[in-house]
Amino acid sequence: MNERVFVVTGASRGIGAATAALALEQGFRVVRASRSGAEARAERTWNAQCDVSSWESISALVSRVESHWGRIDVMFANAGVSVDTSFVSDAGAPPPEWTDMVVTNVCGPAFTARAVMPALRRSGGHLVLTGSAAGRGVRPGNLYSATKWAITGLAESIRTECVGTGVRVTLLQPGLVDTGGIPASRVNDPKLDASDVARAVLYAVSQPSTVDVNEILIRPTGAAR
Ligand SMILES: NC(=O)c1ccc[n+]([C@@H]2O[C@H](COP(=O)([O-])OP(=O)(O)OC[C@H]3O[C@@H](n4cnc5c(N)ncnc54)[C@H](OP(=O)(O)O)[C@@H]3O)[C@@H](O)[C@H]2O)c1
Incomplete structure (x- = not known):
């Protein structure tokens, strides 16, 4: 199978x-993974059910893709969630509801990297x-921001461990993107479209194998943060 395989977590929207x-x-075979994705495989697309907060789930996905499609060329560890938090008031989600965000946003990409690394090598x-x-940047009372720190x-830690393996690592840092979950306080802020971010990802992965794009920070024009 010669077509390169591109796996995206958090691909349902x-x-x-x-x-x-x-x-x-752009010619990849694509695996679209999410918790809600019902399993469906066609010649060049595969909707896969996967919860990145579970090591068993993400490592099983990687094994299934390698055994059916023979290779993984790009892993886009993108799945993430956001809840509002405050450390000084009752605003936002109650603390017991913070755990899922921390596990999904931090352990999720870490598990994904560990699971896919043999295939990427x-x-x-x-x-x-x-x-x-x-x-x-630091945001007041914002645990989501801390998960993204x-x-x-994590990206730099993985990148430096990958030196000499031939695997490239890119940290993508989007500003506000219009994907439907924008907090009321930011509805009037300038926003990127999801397709703007997609082009940045494809830019990074389309470079020659000698070029490692380590970081992409992309904000909507006019955004202060
Ligand atoms: N939108 C922004 O302004 C913005 C800015 C900077 C960074 N980001 C980051 O960009 C990424 C995507 O954001 P988005 O705005 O596109 O979010 P979104 O529209 O809410 O989509 C999130 C995706 O992640 C999936 N997902 C959530 N938890 C998952 C889990 N445990 N396992 C597997 N899939 C999971 C969701 O599908 P299921 O619910 O079906 O699982 C969905 O496909 C996130 O990491 C987010 O933090 C977003």
């Missing part, structure tokens, strides 16, 4: 869905991790 569509258009492949502009560190 938003940035993941837009990136999966563009990757398909075999293919000379590429890992792209979705962080956020919120993983560069973790991705900033």
Whole structure:
């Protein structure tokens, strides 16, 4: 099987869905993974059920893809969730509801990287991790931002461990993207479209194998943060 294989987690909507569509258009076979994705495999597309917060689930997905399609060339570790938080008031989600976000946003990409690395080493492949502009600036009372700071560190930690393996690692840091879940306080802020972010991902993975795009920070024009 010669067509390269591109796996996207969090592909049922938003940035993941837009990136999966563009990757398909650009000639990859594409696996679209999410918790709600009912299993369906066609010649060049595969909707797969996977929960990245579970090691068993993400490692089983990687095994299934390698055994049916023989290779993985790009893993886009994109699945993530966001809940509002406050450390000084009752605003936002109650603390017991914070755990799922931390596990999904931090353990999810870490498990994904660990599960896919043998396949990427075999293919000379590429890992792209979705962080956020919120993983560069400090936001008051914002645990989501802290999970994205973790991705900033995780991507660099993985990249430096991958030196000499042929695997490339890209940290993607989008600003506000219009994917439907924008908080009321930011509805009037400038926004990117999910397709803008998808083009950035495809830019990184389309470079020659000698070029490793380590970071992409992409904000809508006019955005302060
Ligand atoms: N939108 C923004 O402004 C923005 C800005 C910067 C960074 N980001 C980051 O970009 C990524 C995508 O965001 P988005 O706005 O496109 O989000 P979205 O529209 O809410 O989509 C999130 C995707 O992740 C999947 N998902 C959630 N938890 C999952 C899990 N445990 N396992 C597997 N899939 C899971 C969802 O599908 P199921 O519910 O079916 O599982 C869905 O496909 C996230 O990491 C987010 O933090 C977003």
